[in-house]
Amino acid sequence: MSGSEIEVAVGGLDDLDDPGCREFRIGEGDWPFRGFVVRQGDDVCAYQNYCVHAGHPLNWRPDSFLTPDGSQIICSSHGAVYDIKSGVCVAGPCPGKKLRALTVEIRDGSVVVRVPMKRQAPRNT
Numbered sequence: 001m002s003g004s005e006i007e008v009a010v011g012g013l014d015d016l017d018d019p020g021c022r023e024f025r026i027g028e029g030d031w032p033f034r035g036f037v038v039r040q041g042d043d044v045c046a047y048q049n050y051c052v053h054a055g056h057p058l059n060w061r062p063d064s065f066l067t068p069d070g071s072q073i074i075c076s077s078h079g080a081v082y083d084i085k086s087g088v089c090v091a092g093p094c095p096g097k098k099l100r101a102l103t104v105e106i107r108d109g110s111v112v113v114r115v116p117m118k119r120q121a122p123r124n125t
């Protein structure tokens with residue numbers, strides 16, 4: 001693990017719906033870091049909860065990040081749709097731009113995400 005990252009245990013893999021999501025937040029004051037994990041089968045991806053269209057959090061309801069059929073990530077603000085595995089916007093107002101991916105692993109059945117220790121400007125690529 002890089003010295004500029006910390007690990008966040010998001011919960012047990014078996015506690016996630018399939019497909020399903022769980023959001024997390026760490027830090028306070030001017031540095032809250034918001035992220036979420038997405039389970040699809042045995043695969044888990046993690047992203048910063050920051051829509052690359054206008055910088056809003058992607059969800060309005062807790063742990064709600066997916067399209068109704070559970071096949072893609074959708075932003076609740078203006079409907080940007082992102083591929084779950086790549087984080088690339090495939091429809092909506094910011095096609096081709098990418099969510100910021102986080103390193104995630106399953107360790108002893110728990111989902112563990114690495115997040116930066118310092119505030120970083122979200123990438124808008």
Ligand code: FES
Nearest residue numbers: 051053075078080
């Ligand atoms: S802020 Fe997400 S689609 Fe506009």
